[in-house]
Amino acid sequence: MSGIHFGIDFGNTNTSVVQLTTDAKGTKYTVLADSVPSLLAIRRNDSGDVLFGRQVKFRRQQLTEEYEIISSFKSLLGTGATKRIDGKEISAIELTARLLHELKDHIRQQTGMDIDNATFSIPVDFTSRQRRELREAAGIAGITVNSFVSESTAAYVGCLDDIRHYSKVAVFDWGGGTLDISVLEKVGTELKELAKRGQNLGGDDIDRILANKIHVGLAEKHGFGSFDSMPARDRDYLLERCEIAKIELSEEDLTRLNLVSYGGVSSNKSLSINEFRDLIIPEVKRAAQLLEETLNLAGCYAQLDAILMVGGSSNIRAIRQLFEMSFEPRNIHVVYSEKDVQVAAAKGAAWLDSVPSAYRLQQTIGVLMSDQVIHPLLDVGETVPCDSGEVRFSLIEESTSANIIIVDKNGRRLCVDTLPVKGFLTEAINIRATVDEDLNAVIQMYSTHRPEDVRRQVLPSIELSYDLEVKPEIKPMNFVRSKRDNICSYRDCNGMVYRDGYCRYHFRYEKAASK
Numbered sequence: 001m002s003g004i005h006f007g008i009d010f011g012n013t014n015t016s017v018v019q020l021t022t023d024a025k026g027t028k029y030t031v032l033a034d035s036v037p038s039l040l041a042i043r044r045n046d047s048g049d050v051l052f053g054r055q056v057k058f059r060r061q062q063l064t065e066e067y068e069i070i071s072s073f074k075s076l077l078g079t080g081a082t083k084r085i086d087g088k089e090i091s092a093i094e095l096t097a098r099l100l101h102e103l104k105d106h107i108r109q110q111t112g113m114d115i116d117n118a119t120f121s122i123p124v125d126f127t128s129r130q131r132r133e134l135r136e137a138a139g140i141a142g143i144t145v146n147s148f149v150s151e152s153t154a155a156y157v158g159c160l161d162d163i164r165h166y167s168k169v170a171v172f173d174w175g176g177g178t179l180d181i182s183v184l185e186k187v188g189t190e191l192k193e194l195a196k197r198g199q200n201l202g203g204d205d206i207d208r209i210l211a212n213k214i215h216v217g218l219a220e221k222h223g224f225g226s227f228d229s230m231p232a233r234d235r236d237y238l239l240e241r242c243e244i245a246k247i248e249l250s251e252e253d254l255t256r257l258n259l260v261s262y263g264g265v266s267s268n269k270s271l272s273i274n275e276f277r278d279l280i281i282p283e284v285k286r287a288a289q290l291l292e293e294t295l296n297l298a299g300c301y302a303q304l305d306a307i308l309m310v311g312g313s314s315n316i317r318a319i320r321q322l323f324e325m326s327f328e329p330r331n332i333h334v335v336y337s338e339k340d341v342q343v344a345a346a347k348g349a350a351w352l353d354s355v356p357s358a359y360r361l362q363q364t365i366g367v368l369m370s371d372q373v374i375h376p377l378l379d380v381g382e383t384v385p386c387d388s389g390e391v392r393f394s395l396i397e398e399s400t401s402a403n404i405i406i407v408d409k410n411g412r413r414l415c416v417d418t419l420p421v422k423g424f425l426t427e428a429i430n431i432r433a434t435v436d437e438d439l440n441a442v443i444q445m446y447s448t449h450r451p452e453d454v455r456r457q458v459l460p461s462i463e464l465s466y467d468l469e470v471k472p473e474i475k476p477m478n479f480v481r482s483k484r485d486n487i488c489s490y491r492d493c494n495g496m497v498y499r500d501g502y503c504r505y506h507f508r509y510e511k512a513a514s515k
């Protein structure tokens with residue numbers, strides 16, 4: 001429990017990195033990157049010129065002519081998607097590696113820290129392919145992934161101070177690209193993930209809905225085609241203006257959307273909080289529905305103590321009001337982690353990197369025998385990664401096929417396969433179950449008379465609990481930010497960061513400049 005650990009919350013919109021240092025004096029967190037925009041701009045002329053983070057966010061319009069701008073990296077991973085830049089196809093893995101490389105460089109320049117290993121927080125429904133590709137991309141960027149943790153679980157750990165008194169908590173992490181929900185229970189010093197669900201629904205979708213509405217109004221008047229047919233520069237501009245309007249409506253009842261040049265025309269529209277709410281209510285309801293489903297899955301609706309709301313999109317007033325109305329009367333507290341909300345997941349990931357924590361199987365994976373007895377291959381409580389080794393079963397009758405039924409401890413079927421066999425009683429069936437570090441649960445089986453015919457099945461979902469020591473004494477003693485990152489990014493300004501890396505004055509100034 002001593003040394004330096006890093007947690008990276010690699011968000012669709014923003015990325016945060018937290019360092020945790022533990023020594024005899026205690027534990028100290030340092031924010032190395034505070035919500036740096038997950039954006040990369042690669043110059044099209046093959047010069048190797050790359051811009052990153054805020055440099056891209058605030059110059060996006062100017063850059064579109066000469067640079068290819070890449071965003072939403074996590075949604076590209078695992079899809080086989082590539083970007084064509086200067087006639088060259090660049091894979092999602094390579095693009096992600098470039099982004100992480102820039103992030104690493106940025107942190108080295110700002111703080112002198114070199115990150116070579118970390119725990120990453122990821123969306124709850126990140127597929128094993130996405131995990132593998134992110135691991136590979138991080139490796140190319142020189143960062144070894146020590147482990148992955150769900151963003152919502154990491155946020156829970158990062159906000160532990162706010163929820164220490166509750167036992168069962170649902171974490172509602174609504175970001176730019178995804179909604180991640182974990183239901184967690186603290187039992188003694190152990191934290192159990194009772195259920196988790198995710199959906200590709202986030203602030204980017206809300207921006208697009210608003211942009212579409214504004215576009216339709218203008219299209220009627222000025223004869224534009226569809227939103228998607230507009231030049232990329234115009235689309236980006238409108239989306240950015242809509243994001244600012246959306247953020248303003250989290251605090252104010254009315255906002256103005258001033259467009260200097262969209263499709264060559266300028267316009268000015270005011271938008272009220274009620275209009276905005278009506279527009280996004282289907283998305284808000286979808287988000288609430290996912291929470292209901294996750295609570296039902298966890299089987300603990302009645303005993304839930306609190307809902308912890310994190311992620312930028314949790315600031316949207318419609319979702320806050322809906323949750324307060326439906327949960328507070330039932331004595332379920334809606335908790336907003338006001339401080340450090342943007343870095344909560346990174347902070348949690350850094351902590352998880354430092355403590356002896358592990359995923360453990362919460363269910364048995366076994367073989368259903370002909371007498372209906374379950375022979376376990378992997379048992380409840382095994383630490384992931386785990387491997388049953390080859391377990392040998394024999395046939396009880398001469399047959400040309402063997403039905404293999406893999407079940408959990410309650411006999412619920414996890415997978416079924418029919419293995420062609422030669423039909424000898426002397427024949428054995430070898431079955432092996434493994435759960436790898438990326439949480440892929442795989443069953444492999446073959447008959448000794450046909451060793452070349454190995455069947456492989458990936459179990460669709462396995463239940464895991466995150467087994468972690470929640471000791472009050474490792475509560476953070478200090479929470480400091482790397483000085484440079486807490487200072488306004490505007491030239492020589494030394495003001496404290498208010499939002500998006502700018503002080504209160506320059507945040508507004510930059511907004512005005514981009515109008």
Ligand SMILES: Nc1ncnc2c1ncn2[C@@H]1O[C@H](COP(=O)(O)OP(=O)(O)OP(=O)(O)O)[C@@H](O)[C@H]1O
Pocket residue numbers: 010011012013014015035074151174175176177178179202203204243246247248250310311312313314315316342
């Ligand atoms: N005050 C606010 N009101 C409404 N939306 C906001 C506010 N602040 C930020 N957002 C939105 O939150 C989103 C970014 O949130 P966050 O930084 O949690 O996402 P992320 O972690 O990068 O994304 P993901 O978790 O999906 O990978 C953006 O869509 C942004 O517009």
Ligand SMILES: [Mg+2]
Pocket residue numbers: 009011012151173175176311345
């Ligand atoms: Mg996030």
